[in-house]
Amino acid sequence: MRNNRMTVADLRAAKGQRVLSMLYVETVEEAAAASAAGVDVLSIIAPVWTPQMREAAGDCFVQVGLLYGELVTAEDYLRAAFAARAVGGDAYYCGASLDTVRRLAAEGLPVVGHVGLVPSKATWTGGFRAVGKTAASALSVWRDMCALEQAGAVAVELEVVPAKVGAELSRRSPLVTFGMGAGSATDAQYLFAEDVLGCTRGHRPRHARTYRNFRAEYDRLQAERVAAFGEFVADVKAGRYPGPEHDVAVSDAEFEAFVKGLGDE
Template sequence: MQKHNRPTVADLLSLKGKRQLTMLRVTSLEEAEAAQRAGIDMLSVPPTLLGPAFREAAPSPFAIPGLEYGDYVSAEEYMREAFKALKAGGDAVYCAASLAIIRRMRDEGIPVCSHVGLIPSKATWTGGFRAVGKTSISAFEIWRQTKALEEAGAFAVEIEVVPGDIAAAISQRTSMLMISMGAGTGCDAQYLFADDVLGSNRGHRPRHAKVYRNFAAEFDRLQNERAAAFAEFADDVRSGAYPEKGHEVAIDRQELEAFLRLVAEQTL
């Protein structure tokens, strides 16, 4: 395994207000390895991606596996999965569950990153998939939620699709690491999904996403090449062009004749 010098929670918190950190959501070992090469600071990952192969691919980034809201119910279930994720190579866990559950995990020393603003799993409470915090009342509610998470023991919070001025004001007033997803430059980290960065997402592209490559077009090209290769294989089989002699296993002529004699004797 490659030597690494992965940052700790304390390391990340010490950088608050000093420089912007980078964070990506990756879902494959190839994306994780590319993030390692690019020097990305933090990775959001599905728990199933963790393990020795993940840390071989990405030994240095701080990894935050997500404990998806609704997949677990009790604090015990969340803690069991959190410990499993940490043992598999995670450095903290993402959790958008209740303050009581976050507090329980913090009491056990589990670093927790939570969520405010637009929380996809709870979007019905804030009007759907839209910006949050555009009025003083709704912005104050985000501030209240942030402070409650801080008191519960979260070390970081993803703040999603909130006006930049609001996010900056909140970030300046909390000791937690504030991770911006479409919430401006006044936070401590900038977070995007690899699918958006690579242009591989064919569906809705959020306003805050920036596309750096067009993987969708490349996937189309590769799919066309895949279908063409399969068609050529089928044509070769039908025409007798495949397999050729070079694709077959040869046998000594004497051994073949001996085999045929044995078969003939068995069929008498």
């Protein structure tokens, strides 16, 4: 069946022409809501990437996240990427080495790299803080982007760099930039659904923006769960549950025959 979701060629053609919207989602409900809302690109990690998620994602272009650390060798990544493609993935996030990126790209698999603040490698850039605030640091990010381009990547997550740096990097690189905390001039604006929906507990990134307060609703629903379960326990203890209305009826004749039969055993 034909659909209207973007291809890699469309993604590249949109660079510099319009800013794309991008969300990281974790559930079928979030994917379906994103599709209905007109989100352009979704990021979904491989463990939850299923045919049901593909259907829910509708016409959204989906980057499937291949989990760094759970996959190790290039062969691991290749098998995982082909499995994700079989479900309907459009591109594949790879935080592994350039050699692995090359292997994926050589098979025609669209690869998305990651530069700037890379959580799995943050120890090399000073922890969970902005990258590219000095000329040397910004140039290092640029070199990383160039290396990914040369390895065959088609896009890159550009995370937590100064807005001016993000704009220059995006303008100069042919890679499609999925910006998260990298200013308004990247090719896509990328947020986590949990931040958008107000579900985040603890630290909330500077770049996050909350549009609804689902956390308060979840807390309210949890309190209602506890209350409902407590009432059930109380009813059981007091003999109020089950009541006559919950019982399965049997005719007197059949019950008497049953009791008589027990005596005959």
